[in-house]
Amino acid sequence: MPKDLIDLASLGAAGIERILERARELRQLPRAERERLCAGRELVHLFLEPSTRTRISFELAARRVGARVIDFDGDASSLRKGESLSDTIRTIEAMEVDGFVLRHGEDDMPRQVAEIAAGAVINAGAGTTAHPTQGLLDRLTLEEELGDLAGRRIAIVGDVRHSRVAASDVVALSLAGAQVHLVAPPELQRESVPDGVERGAELDPLLPELDAIVMLRIQRERIREEVSLDLDGFVERYQLHAERLGRMPDGAVVLHPGPMNRGVEISDAVADGPRSRIHDQVRHGVEVRAAVLEHCLDGPR
Numbered sequence: 001m002p003k004d005l006i007d008l009a010s011l012g013a014a015g016i017e018r019i020l021e022r023a024r025e026l027r028q029l030p031r032a033e034r035e036r037l038c039a040g041r042e043l044v045h046l047f048l049e050p051s052t053r054t055r056i057s058f059e060l061a062a063r064r065v066g067a068r069v070i071d072f073d074g075d076a077s078s079l080r081k082g083e084s085l086s087d088t089i090r091t092i093e094a095m096e097v098d099g100f101v102l103r104h105g106e107d108d109m110p111r112q113v114a115e116i117a118a119g120a121v122i123n124a125g126a127g128t129t130a131h132p133t134q135g136l137l138d139r140l141t142l143e144e145e146l147g148d149l150a151g152r153r154i155a156i157v158g159d160v161r162h163s164r165v166a167a168s169d170v171v172a173l174s175l176a177g178a179q180v181h182l183v184a185p186p187e188l189q190r191e192s193v194p195d196g197v198e199r200g201a202e203l204d205p206l207l208p209e210l211d212a213i214v215m216l217r218i219q220r221e222r223i224r225e226e227v228s229l230d231l232d233g234f235v236e237r238y239q240l241h242a243e244r245l246g247r248m249p250d251g252a253v254v255l256h257p258g259p260m261n262r263g264v265e266i267s268d269a270v271a272d273g274p275r276s277r278i279h280d281q282v283r284h285g286v287e288v289r290a291a292v293l294e295h296c297l298d299g300p301r
């Protein structure tokens, strides 16, 4: 049976651990064996919002487990002729595909598509609520670096309100027992958070206690309400630059899901410096997505 991946809360603590364990195992598997895992499976990529990393990462992950990808170009499709997304999904389903990888601006769209589609539906980032594979790859990156995350202090800093990465990281890291702090000015802070997650507006007092920091860009395309943002004030209070990084413990590491706005939430020196794990995140993204595809696609055809 194909399985969906809509959000991490539904996957649960045990499901998350299984996928991360499998992602690590796949590293050791001989290529020919790996490419048999989902051999003959056919996936349709529906990226209806811009994406660089996630799209290429899913494409590479599919190749690594032997699945084929058909890339749907929304701008050149019947969506532009007024066809609804549900009719598009039903049409593609009738061609007997095994699954969809969906990126969409609306929070609930992956769940709605999963209700229509018989094949697997994998959320590759939706609205402001969930980016499950980013949560998984961030947790894998931090576990590789810090080991067991129980009791570790991790800050997620910047526009947490509009960030689906923050939403999925909170679930992935809290379930690992980490103490997560969401740090943002009030206008970019989340209105509610799961029990145990701390919220605050001050970054500086936290720095000496942090094991890791995840920096987020300001998601301008998602800011719909009247947010009056003082950009200079944001840079002044939150930008992670060398001097702030110097106030963190020696082993602390820096993550960023990309795309970065250099000079805003992160400085060049930090982004390209020795404590940055940004390229590890990208590498782990392919590993985690290969494990997700294996989990969701239910073996070779």
Ligand code: ASP
Binding pocket: 125, 131, 163, 164, 165, 217, 219, 257, 258, 259
């Ligand atoms: N690439 C991530 C996302 O799709 C982060 C971002 O866009 O800021 O949510």
